[in-house]
Amino acid sequence: MSERAYTLEEKLAILSDAAKYDVACTSSGVDRKGKSGQLGNSVSAGICHSFAADGRCITLLKILMTNECVFDCKYCQNRASNDIPRATFTPEEVCTLTMEFYRRNYIEGLFLSSGVRKNPTATMEQMFQALYLLRVKYGFRGYIHVKGVPGADPAVIREIGYLADRMSVNLELPTGDGLRLLAPHKTRKTILTPIRQIQQGIAEDRERIGISRRMDRAYGIREMTGSIFHDDNLRLSRNEDEKILTFGDTGQVRGSTDDYGINYGADTGTSVTSSGGLVPWAEARGLSYVPAGQSTQMIIGATGETDYQIMRVTESLYRQFDLKRVFFSGYIPLNEDAVLPSLDTPVPLLREHRLYQADWLLRFYGFRADELLSEDRPDFNVLVDPKCDWALRHLEYFPVEVNRADYALLLRVPGIGVKSARRIVQARRNGRLDFPDLKRIGVVLKRAAYFLTCNGRQMYPIAIEEDVLTWCLIADEGKKRWEVEHPGEYRQLSLFDDMQLTMMPTVEDCGKSLYGQL
């Protein structure tokens, strides 16, 4: 399996093909103006430059440094035991492609990941070389997302963070047990250690420039007492979160916290692990450390976790590691293996969709995982979205009077999105609102009508009863569901009809529009 001499185009074909299963595509979270003599800028909202045939947005040149790999993660195309063409970019080649693609307005920047060549540290040193050339020699000011390789020397993780806008270390699988089964060269410890180190580095750097140590979150969500970002919950759930993240899915203790390098100090965000100390060349240049924050992703459906377990892990990651995003990647069968689902397993698109919807509910709507699911009800309803589902199980809160309900409660009404809720709060200062006003504000009345009153009046004379409502909502949800599950087929109704999608998605990722109006 030695490498032969490939042309640049052949390498690009191999190494973009190998990188495409990574889900993150965003270029958001950092504003950086252009500078004379350099190339590029960055816009905090992010800019999508194209949409691939799978409907995912293309924002960054997403490539691997190399697809050689000494690890043997069962689910991965690049695993050591696969006999496939192997190629490696030189750092110069990565720079040329990035600079020239960027000049032509194909991309916002670079997403650099890699297989493990020789060992994790050597691999990351190569990636560091490429990024150092790109940022420092060529003066590239566009967006850079770089992967951290589990097991790499903290020194290189520390240094590379000053060249990147975002870093991510893949959690790979929701539980430690899954990892042991499918990714024998990785452990929870080798994965969580760099995540903790990067979190530390971000917090310190934010403090240095005079902003809060923690990442910015959605409007009002820190103040909501129930939300996962509220300080009290952060503290109270620490032990629980630690258990969820470090142990296997059976919940049994498999080692002490120290083993996993996660040792929490008394205060939010302080821990024994350090960020790795000073990096003089970066500080001399005034570079920030991972200013757009850290993300991660996990594969869904390769192992047997429930949605509940996945959501618990997700919220723990937000709480204890202050991640900006957690991504889900529906399992795509690429390899035949006794421990993997069979090759004809369909991609769990609907499940992935539900998880993203739920993730949105955590980050923007103030929900917690245990409000959406429980041990007894561990999986999302395939028929209605998680927010409707929650509302149907909590009819005691409804109907909500639009002219009185507080922001947090408005957010819980199906059909009222973050934007609409804020507009309602603003608009009702000038007078009482009625249904036509809500429509203008952007509320999806088709759904919201069942859960609202305006000045004591309901829009349809429908009794608030679980089965009646479920029936009404399912009829509406059915076609959307069909379309998520059958993405390749055209159908008259668009997935976005009900979402009133009138703008291009520019923020975070193309999924956002889907979840904006839950």
Place this chain on the structure above:
Amino acid sequence: METMLNIRETNPVTEVHRFVCEDEFGAMMSCVYEAWRWGNRGFPVELAVENEDNYRLFCVEHRVEYDEERAKKVIRSIRAKISESAFQLVYDCAMSAYPEKVQVIYDFLRIGFLRGASSVDCLTEEAVMRIVEIARRVGNEAHRFIQFARFSRLPEGILCSLIEPRSNVLTMIAPHFSDRLISENWMIVDKKRRLALLHQADSPWYLRSLSEEEFQRVLSFDRDREDYADLWRTFFDHVAIEQRRNPRCQSNFMPKWYRTNMTEFRS
């Protein structure tokens, strides 16, 4: 003086006076100025951008030429007496391809000058809602060209992009590209309007129309034969996941008409 005379000579107030101007911002502002004076005297007025299709019978037509002084006066008043964001609305609306845009601007200004800065928030007013809606669409379109404009390198070394927007978005996307490609020589050519946004490394951008010869030269360059265009298409084809094919989602985000000038859809 001339206009004053006209005002005295046409007397039946019922007759509509129609003010027509070129599709250019300064001319539109001059047109607003002129119509405003007539409107103030109680004449029913209509405004329109010159266009063969919208010729109308039974009205007194006034052709208004660009007048720098008057245009500046209108612009100054909008900024000072209404607000900067009102001016932004007016400008964006003026860049649209919407046939009644000058009328929309005029109707909005009637409310704007009456109510001042707060008028941009009066979304219950039909005239305000219309201009906001048009400006929003133009803004979205401009954003799409920030996303989807593609450059290629001309033999002279200049980066060149051809676009065919519905609205006149060039000046709206200029600040973005000037910052992004600050030390590069580049131009963006609006094929339909034959207008070019020109930028020399480390200098401010400017707008000018292209001569026939220049235009032909730009068109004659085979932008699809560039090395990087091939590399980009390779990347584009390889980055899609076959098991997740979703043409509907793709066209939702990127309607087909944008694709004509996009490298990855040309072979």
